[in-house]
Amino acid sequence: MSEKKVKKVFVDGPISAQFIADSISKHSTKKEIGAHSIFLGQIRNDVIDNKEVAAIEYTSYEEMANEKFYEIREEAFSLYSLTCMHIYHSLGLVKTGEISLFVFTSSVHRDDAIKACEYIVNRIKKEAPVWGKEIFDNNEYIWKKSEV
Amino acid sequence: MELEILTFGQISDIIGKSTFKISYINNTQDLIENLTNEFPELKNTRYIVAVNKHIVHQNIQLNPGDVVALLPPFSGG
Numbered sequence: 291m292s293e294k295k296v297k298k299v300f301v302d303g304p305i306s307a308q309f310i311a312d313s314i315s316k317h318s319t320k321k322e323i324g325a326h327s328i329f330l331g332q333i334r335n336d337v338i339d340n341k342e343v344a345a346i347e348y349t350s351y352e353e354m355a356n357e358k359f360y361e362i363r364e365e366a367f368s369l370y371s372l373t374c375m376h377i378y379h380s381l382g383l384v385k386t387g388e389i390s391l392f393v394f395t396s397s398v399h400r401d402d403a404i405k406a407c408e409y410i411v412n413r414i415k416k417e418a419p420v421w422g423k424e425i426f427d428n429n430e431y432i433w434k435k436s437e438v
Numbered sequence: 439m440e441l442e443i444l445t446f447g448q449i450s451d452i453i454g455k456s457t458f459k460i461s462y463i464n465n466t467q468d469l470i471e472n473l474t475n476e477f478p479e480l481k482n483t484r485y486i487v488a489v490n491k492h493i494v495h496q497n498i499q500l501n502p503g504d505v506v507a508l509l510p511p512f513s514g515g
Contacts, residue, residue: 331515348514349446349447350446350514351446351491351507351509353491354488354491354507357491379514379515390515391514391515411515414514414515415512415514415515416512417512418512418515419446419488419507419509419514420512420513420514420515421446421447421510421512421514422513422514423447433447433451433510435511435513436511436512436513436514436515
């Protein structure tokens with residue numbers, strides 16, 4: 291049984307540990323699953339020109355991003371044998387140490403879950419129209435440059 | 439006869455707004471030239487263009503009512 295319907299990806303603010311724990315526990319009824327793979331992106335306190343990043347404020351071209359997330363989801367399902375897949379991305383302010391990206395794949399055997407999770411994260415980083423504004427502790431900011 | 443322009447990230451900082459309408463211009467290249475004349479700093483900024491949510495890599499014809507977005511390099515995740 292695959293979940294292929296359009297699902298909400300963006301959440302306001304950080305993704306809480308409780309939300310992640312609840313997501314995991316919801317899968318206990320799906321007894322065909324033998325493996326979960328989870329990626330969590332956390333806001334890092336980069337230091338740029340002697341100023342430390344305190345938070346990232348995310349904005350997005352939401353309509354386009356939702357189409358892109360749907361496309362990534364469909365392609366991941368066609369490439370890997372997945373039981374289910376969840377993607378959550380923060381919008382708005384997320385402080386250092388908090389979680390801004392949660393990708394969760396589940397499969398019968400671990401190979402598909404692990405590979406699909408990495409595939410999805412890489413595509414989100416490269417293709418999702420989302421922008422991070424790195425805000426320093428003195429309230430100055432720069433637009434984040436992605437490492438990909 | 440207008441186009442809707444959307445900007446994001448540092449492009450919004452340069453232009454000073456994130457959504458606005460302009461009089462119809464019939465192709466993306468002329469539109470970009472027009473915007474660059476008005477906001478010269480765009481010349482020094484990397485971005486790609488999406489028309490109605492689809493990224494375009496060359497000059498294309500525009501229709502009245504099209505939504506043209508200027509997208510700086512993505513940095514989500």
